Each structure stands twice: as structure tokens, then as C-alpha cells.
Amino acid sequence: MTIRTRLTLRFTGLVSAILALAFACLYAFCWYFISSDFYRRLDRKADTVGELLIRQRMEPHLLGQITRLRKDQLPAQKLAVYDGRNSPVFITNEQRPLAVSTKDLDAIRKKKSKKFRQGAAYVTGIRYETDAEQYVVLASAENHYGDQFLRRMLVVLIGLFGVIVAIVAFSGWLYAGEVLRPIQRMEQQLNHIFPNTLQKRLPVRADNDEISRLSTTINRLLDRIDESFRLQRMFVANVSHELKNPLTQISSQLEVALLNRRESAVYEQTIRSVLDDVGDLSTLTRELLQLSQVSQAxxxxxxxxxxxxxxxxxxxxxxxxxxxxxxxxxxxxxxxxxxxxxxxxxxxxxxxxxxxxxxxxxxxxxxxxxxxxxxxxxxxxxxxxxxxxxxxxxxxxxxxxxxxxxxxxxxxxxxxxxxxxxxxxxxxxxxxxxxxxxxxxxxxxxxxxxxxxxxxx
The missing domain is CATH 3.30.565.10 (Histidine kinase-like ATPase, C-terminal domain)
Known part of the structure; x- marks a missing residue:
């Protein structure tokens, strides 16, 4: 995977994570606001029923008629009042049963109030007390408009998230390419530097950024490599010269000695001269070995x-x-x-x-x-x-x-x-x-x- 691809993926991932968190917070805030507002409306209806039925002793059938005649009916609205034996004493909209368990009713009596969902319906329960008995007033309804708004908002946010991520990925790809373009130029320039063109150097921009410092470091490395090649060429040339002289002398002396028969003293002198040259070669070889063995490694x-x-x-x-x-x-x-x-x-x-x-x-x-x-x-x-x-x-x-x-x-x-x-x-x-x-x-x-x-x- 190229650096450009990695940069694009990381940039896109980072922005996507931030965007997803922001959208999630926005959706959670809207859901909380809509749910809280709807529960407050249910609380007011439950308070009204509890006040009229329990506090004011209004007849259940009269309260039912008043409830049906009110213009602020909620979708699938249902009101119910239970006595201390969990028996219903007042119910509206009987064709839509509200199945509340005894456990939920006991929890409402213990906590004084409770809000929960039952399928698509929002339910709120309030405890009312009299001298003789404890009552539980329930109010439930379906929040069609709020739930529909949240569903549409979720679809819009998901679509918007996908569009923005695509734009960010494309922009990140272009941006990463622009950032890496100087490195690509450096790569192209370095590919044209060979042992016979080591004198070439990378251009260094005036601004002291990371690319400029990298170019300077590479140029220093090329300087050291160029110097190493120069020393190597000089080393080889000098070694060849130093080895050539004694070898030539040895060869010449032996060839001259073989041209004609000579006295033993002449051969002895030739052998001594050859031994001197061999000693020079041995000394040079020993010094070269010592030089090669001494390294930082x-x-x-x-x-x-x-x-x-x-x-x-x-x-x-x-x-x-x-x-x-x-x-x-x-x-x-x-x-x-x-x-x-x-x-x-x-x-x-x-x-x-x-x-x-x-x-x-x-x-x-x-x-x-x-x-x-x-x-x-x-x-x-x-x-x-x-x-x-x-x-x-x-x-x-x-x-x-x-x-x-x-x-x-x-x-x-x-x-x-x-x-x-x-x-x-x-x-x-x-x-x-x-x-x-x-x-x-x-x-x-x-x-x-x-x-x-x-x-x-």
C-alpha cells in the first residue's frame, strides 16, 4: 500500500469518525428533545385525569366524555387508572388495550413515576395517593410525527454522511498527492543519479521545511558516497601502481636472468633483488590487510x-x-x-x-x-x-x-x-x-x- 493511499485512508477515517460522532450527537439530541416533549404532554394528560378523577371525584363516565370531546387528542391515545389492587377503575379507548404488567405498576408506585415504551406507544405512569388508597394513572399514545421525523432525519444523516465521506476521500486523495509530489520529484531525480553522475544534487528550497531538510540530508549522503567512490578509485589506482612496480621489476629481473647462462654470483644477486621486491610486496600486503580490518563495524x-x-x-x-x-x-x-x-x-x-x-x-x-x-x-x-x-x-x-x-x-x-x-x-x-x-x-x-x-x- 502506497503512502498516498495510507494517508487518504487515515484522513478519511479520522474525518468520518468525527463526522459520525457529530451526527450521532445531533440525532441523540433530537431524539431526546422529541421524546421528552412527548412525555411531558403525556404527563399533563395523566395529571389532568388524576386530578379530576381522584382529587375532584368526577364520575368516570363524565370524565370519559370530556376526554373524547377534547381537541388535543394524541394518536392512539389511551388513559387508564388502576387502584391499589391493580384493577382498572377508568379506561379510555378500550378497543386499543394497554397491556401493562403488574411489575410495571409496582415500579410506578415505588418510584412515583415512570416513563417507558410499549411497542410503538410511549407510556408514562404517575402515582396518586389518597388517605385510603394508592392509584396509578397511565397515559399512552403514539408519536407518529416525532418518530417519522426521526426516521427521515436518520436517512438524511446517513445519506449526508456517505456523500461527505466520499468528498473527503476524494479531497484527501488529491491533498495527499499534492503533499507527496515533492517526494515523487526527489525519487525521479534520485533515479537519474548513477555512479558516473554522483556530482548531481537535489535542489533545496529556501523554506526550511521537512522536505528541504530531507533534501539537504540526502545531498550530504551523496557527498559522502561521492567521496567514498573517489577514495575507492584512488585506492584502486594507487594499489595497482604500487603492486605493478615490484611485479614488473621481479618479472624483468627473472627474464634477464634466463636470457643467458650466468655465474652463480649473478644468479645469487638476482635472487636477492627479487627477494627484496617480494619483501616489499609482503609489507604492502600486510599494511593493506591491517587497513581493511580496521572498521567501525x-x-x-x-x-x-x-x-x-x-x-x-x-x-x-x-x-x-x-x-x-x-x-x-x-x-x-x-x-x-x-x-x-x-x-x-x-x-x-x-x-x-x-x-x-x-x-x-x-x-x-x-x-x-x-x-x-x-x-x-x-x-x-x-x-x-x-x-x-x-x-x-x-x-x-x-x-x-x-x-x-x-x-x-x-x-x-x-x-x-x-x-x-x-x-x-x-x-x-x-x-x-x-x-x-x-x-x-x-x-x-x-x-x-x-x-x-x-x-x-
Whole structure:
């Protein structure tokens, strides 16, 4: 069922319910007014009979004649008086018997009055008392005009209800179509957006309504998709390039080695060169696997440790210093806490070690003197880590792209690497709900990490 149909049905149902309630109240009011007015007329006739027959002691036959001669006779009118033994002492219109049960008469004596229906007739009963006996005066008649008016009114209301419901349903269908027309236009425009036309965007109206906000949200989603496709294309192109070079070198060296017979030393040199290229391929493959495995979807299974950052940093200082005698790492803590658990963050020890080691090795690799400085600060909610080095700063035009996979600036193009390390660091930090920023100017480069001490849902 389409949204337009559901809106039409709900709108029609709501209006129909309100209209039915209004018509029911109108009919009930008319029925109550007509019935009450007719019962009042019967009460007056019963009072008249009771007053003349019981109070004034008028002869029954004389009262019967007066009653028949009156011009305000009601349709099928019948008057009756019963004594304390439920025996009739006065009855008019005897050809139309009024069958009132003893139970009804007792109820009238108990309640002093009672109004009820007997078939098509309206009946009212009043108790009259004398010193000697209790009497019950009954007056009944048929309300032809009132009942006919109510029947006609019911038919008119039902017909009017059907007509109005039909008009409301048609109007609701048109109104729902008008309301959903912008969404239909959005659907048509989105159907014309393909991977090769991702630059297209939905028009956003000036009025800040729900449709405009939805268009803005979809445009932002398209921006992210476009950026994802761009990164994917760049990733594939860079991976192809990085894989092509060592594979070409391996193939060329082996082909050259097979052209002629050579001495064993030449073959040994060729094999060592091929092994170096295979090692480069292995390193690249390992870094790509690490990059692909770090995603937000795996956070639940990965981030289960309580990581003491001070211990990780000291280990990294020793590891980086051992990889190259020229590298030197200095670690500074602004103020050590009384409780060292304040330096712990939730996460994954191996991933945080990879991120901090990559930053530290990069800092040593691109510094003028091979030195890096790690500074640690903490507060109640976060742990702040800065990795600094001195040397040629990163160009300002390269800063927005350094965390993209395989991006290498002019400064790093001459240095051995694949451009995966900083992208991996950024993903790991984001996985830990942290932030990483970089500042590079005046011969100094600083990477700042902000890791939270408590994850948010």
C-alpha cells in the first residue's frame, strides 16, 4: 500500500469518525428533545385525569366524555387508572388495550413515576395517593410525527454522511498527492543519479521545511558516497601502481636472468633483488590487510581491553630506537596521576600500539636529527598525546589529504613507503572514538591524539 493511499485512508477515517460522532450527537439530541416533549404532554394528560378523577371525584363516565370531546387528542391515545389492587377503575379507548404488567405498576408506585415504551406507544405512569388508597394513572399514545421525523432525519444523516465521506476521500486523495509530489520529484531525480553522475544534487528550497531538510540530508549522503567512490578509485589506482612496480621489476629481473647462462654470483644477486621486491610486496600486503580490518563495524569485537598508554608508549620508545640507531624518542608526562589507571583507555592494545608506533617512526624518519618527542597529558575525560619532530614542515596544501590511503606529498615521495601508515592511524583513532589533528609550521610538526576514557553509545 502506497503512502498516498495510507494517508487518504487515515484522513478519511479520522474525518468520518468525527463526522459520525457529530451526527450521532445531533440525532441523540433530537431524539431526546422529541421524546421528552412527548412525555411531558403525556404527563399533563395523566395529571389532568388524576386530578379530576381522584382529587375532584368526577364520575368516570363524565370524565370519559370530556376526554373524547377534547381537541388535543394524541394518536392512539389511551388513559387508564388502576387502584391499589391493580384493577382498572377508568379506561379510555378500550378497543386499543394497554397491556401493562403488574411489575410495571409496582415500579410506578415505588418510584412515583415512570416513563417507558410499549411497542410503538410511549407510556408514562404517575402515582396518586389518597388517605385510603394508592392509584396509578397511565397515559399512552403514539408519536407518529416525532418518530417519522426521526426516521427521515436518520436517512438524511446517513445519506449526508456517505456523500461527505466520499468528498473527503476524494479531497484527501488529491491533498495527499499534492503533499507527496515533492517526494515523487526527489525519487525521479534520485533515479537519474548513477555512479558516473554522483556530482548531481537535489535542489533545496529556501523554506526550511521537512522536505528541504530531507533534501539537504540526502545531498550530504551523496557527498559522502561521492567521496567514498573517489577514495575507492584512488585506492584502486594507487594499489595497482604500487603492486605493478615490484611485479614488473621481479618479472624483468627473472627474464634477464634466463636470457643467458650466468655465474652463480649473478644468479645469487638476482635472487636477492627479487627477494627484496617480494619483501616489499609482503609489507604492502600486510599494511593493506591491517587497513581493511580496521572498521567501525568491528569495534564491538576489537575494543575489549583496558590499555595503559604509559606502558605502550615506553615500549614503543624502545622498539623504535631498536629499529634504527639514529632514531631517538623522548617521552614526557606533564604530571603523573596518583592512580595510574587514569592513564588507561578502553580499546585494543595491538591497534593503539600500531597507531602510536607509526606516528613515532614517521616523526623520527622525517625529522632533521632523527629525534621525536612524545608528550602525554590527561584530564577527567580524555588522554592527550602529542608526537612532535623538527624539520621541513608539511606543505599547507597537503595537510587535508595526509590521512587518505596512498597519498604521498612531495616531501615524502623520496622516502621509502606506501602512504598507508597515517590512514591506518586515523582509522584506529576514529575507531576508539578519538580525534587526531596535525599542525605543521615553522620547522615543527605536531600530531595530537585525543583518546576518550569512556566510550559513548
Amino acid at each position: 568491528s569495534a564491538v569485537n576489537l575494543l575489549t581491553d583496558s590499555v595503559r598508554l604509559d606502558e605502550v608508549i615506553w615500549d614503543i620508545r624502545d622498539e623504535v630506537g631498536a629499529t634504527n640507531p639514529r632514531y631517538e624518542v623522548s617521552v614526557y608526562f606533564d604530571e603523573l596521576p596518583d592512580d595510574f589507571n587514569q592513564l588507561a583507555v578502553p580499546g585494543n592494545t595491538a591497534l593503539l600500539r600500531i597507531a602510536l608506533k607509526n606516528l613515532t617512526e614517521n616523526a623520527c624518519k622525517f625529522s632533521d636529527d632523527g629525534k621525536a618527542r612524545i608528550q602525554v597529558r590527561f584530564n577527567e575525560t580524555t588522554v592527550l598525546i602529542s608526537v612532535e619532530n623538527t624539520g621541513v614542515p608539511i606543505p599547507a596544501e597537503d595537510l587535508p589529504y595526509i590521512f587518505e590511503p596512498f597519498y604521498r606529498s612531495r616531501k615524502t615521495a623520496e622516502t621509502r613507503g606506501y602512504g598507508v601508515g597515517l590512514s591506518l592511524v586515523e582509522r584506529i583513532v576514529r575507531l576508539h572514538q578519538g580525534k587526531i589533528t596535525v599542525q605543521s609550521s615553522d620547522g615543527q610538526t605536531i600530531f595530537r591524539l585525543e583518546l576518550v576514557r569512556t566510550f559513548t553509545a
